[in-house]
Amino acid sequence: MKNDTPTTVIEVKNLACGYGETVVLQKVSFSVHPQELLFVIGGSGCGKSTLLRCMIGLLKPVHGDVAYFGKSFTAADTVQRRDILKTFGVLYQNSALWSSMTLAENVSLPLEEHTSLTREDRREITALKLAQVGLSGSEELYPSELSGGMKKRAALARALALDPAIVFFDEPSTGLDPITSREMDELILQVRDTLGTTMVIVSHQLSSIFRLADRVIMLDRESKGIIAEGAPRDLAAKSTNPRVREFLKQDEEFSKQTNHASAKKPVSISK
Ligand SMILES: Nc1ncnc2c1ncn2[C@@H]1O[C@H](COP(=O)(O)OP(=O)(O)OP(=O)(O)O)[C@@H](O)[C@H]1O
Ligand SMILES: [Mg+2]
Structure with missing residues (x-):
């Protein structure tokens, strides 16, 4: 430290x-x-x-x-x-993922809103964040296709998007x-x-x-x-x-x- x-x-x-x-x-x-x-x-x-x-x-x-x-x-x-x-990143009581967006789009949202990263960089960071929560390969899934535990993981990935x-x-x-x-x-x-x-x-x-x-x-x-x-x-x-x-x-x-x-x-x- x-x-x-x-x-x-x-x-x-x-x-x-x-x-x-x-x-x-x-x-x-x-x-x-x-x-x-x-x-x-x-x-x-x-x-x-x-x-x-x-x-x-x-x-x-x-x-x-x-x-x-x-x-x-x-x-x-x-x-x-x-x-x-x-x-800080926040995970709400009910996960609060956007249902009309894929997991990748959900996780990428804070990056789009708060950074000027290129689409490719955003894609890489999104994949990394999903990997960090054990959801590699789930980029194109929609929240309705996820179990409760996966939704929480995805919400954590989104909360971690901006490090x-x-x-x-x-x-x-x-x-x-x-x-x-x-x-x-x-x-x-x-x-x-x-x-x-x-x-x-x-x-x-x-x-x-x-x-x-x-x-x-x-x-x-x-x-x-x-x-x-x-x-x-x-x-x-x-x-x-x-x-x-x-x-x-x-x-x-x-x-x-x-x-x-x-x-x-x-x-x-x-x-
Ligand atoms: N939007 C709101 N408008 C008015 N009162 C509210 C609102 N949200 C919560 N309250 C009231 O504030 C008090 C505290 O609610 P809060 O949701 O913070 O409790 P909590 O400890 O998170 O409960 P839980 O364990 O059930 O999630 C409760 O009496 C609740 O009815
Ligand atoms: Mg509460």
Whole structure:
């Protein structure tokens, strides 16, 4: 790592967000470190997706600030905002691929919008990104021809198109069977380990949280904010908040399996 690498990739300060008169979250502060897998967890409706929307600029914060690499996103002008937007890729809760476009066209879209690369360069990068997520040769398929797991992979390829420093991922395992969900977890780890991507992942899938998360922040609907922050195993064992312990409760057999799964595997994707 270079000496000038910042220690904080994202800094969320005293953030409040909501819809109209409804306050969903308030006084939310946390930071995300380089190459960290940070999970945003909590029960349904506690504001996980809302926090993500606020962080990526889809929802204007009611109060507070989100900064990337030390530069405020909230206070940025149009040009600064565009530069910051290029530093992250996003995967939405439902994959959100364009159904009328092939996979190659979907993945190539950010390159067309944000770069002046030639058609040939775009084609090469698209093939590389699809290879990175294990979808080589699927360029001409349409989203309707894909399984749920393949759609998520394709959406990840598109999010990686511009080589972002950060990827936001809302519910990677929704709608996936346990095996496909586990493959998705492994892919996420590989991307982080090979490309050095910082990842902010929304999830309430316990298996993924224990397998992947370096740290979690747990949101709570009642208190409209963060009720716990730390490594999932530490929180599960030591949190003084019974709601946190209850949420992170896992049986011992499952714990053994996830400990085993989180051992580093050889990386097989191309950089
Ligand atoms: N577009 C919207 N307009 C108004 N209220 C909304 C909107 N989207 C979400 N909400 C409300 O904000 C609260 C938080 O919703 P959000 O979708 O952020 O929760 P979540 O933690 O992502 O839930 P889930 O786990 O079900 O995805 C909920 O009460 C929800 O009804
Ligand atoms: Mg959500």
